[in-house]
């Protein structure tokens with residue numbers, strides 16, 4: 374079976390990251406690397422986007438391609454950073470169009486601590502709807518928890534805006550919800 378050569382591009386906000394979680398996830402075929410189960414994989418390139426607005430995206434894939442890279446992964450930091458990278462879909466479209474390489478959003482599984490905050494802030498709503506997180510949110514339960522937080526966020530806003538009475542204190546407590554004690558899915 375042919376080896377898959379991948380290139381990882383990380384968000385420059387985490388430029389000093391040594392890639393520990395990404396390399397472990399490749400080894401264990403976890404997160405966005407679960408798609409390579411049963412296949413031989415080599416990380417043939419690792420670089421940063423070059424800093425906002427991501428100038429390195431224009432050239433780094435060309436160098437990676439010369440070394441046989443066929444799949445580029447945007448590291449999970451693109452998604453879990455505050456705010457998530459606003460350019461990642463532009464980057465994907467550019468790389469696919471110009472270099473004909475496959476682009477995958479995410480590397481290692483999203484650490485659980487990020488779900489609560491991003492769920493409350495609703496920052497991943499559009500990404501979830503577009504299926505951008507499908508590769509990284511590999512557990513159905515994670516997806517349900519995220520949607521649950523989004524729903525509670527909307528309910529809280531609704532009651533605070535239009536009723537601001539009895540139900541508000543109950544709903545106002547939802548940021549304290551944590552993985553494992555979710556009243557609906559925990």
Ligand code: SF4
Pocket residue numbers: 383384385386422423424425426427451457458459460461
């Ligand atoms: S937010 Fe996007 S463009 Fe900015 S440093 Fe991170 S990956 Fe690069």
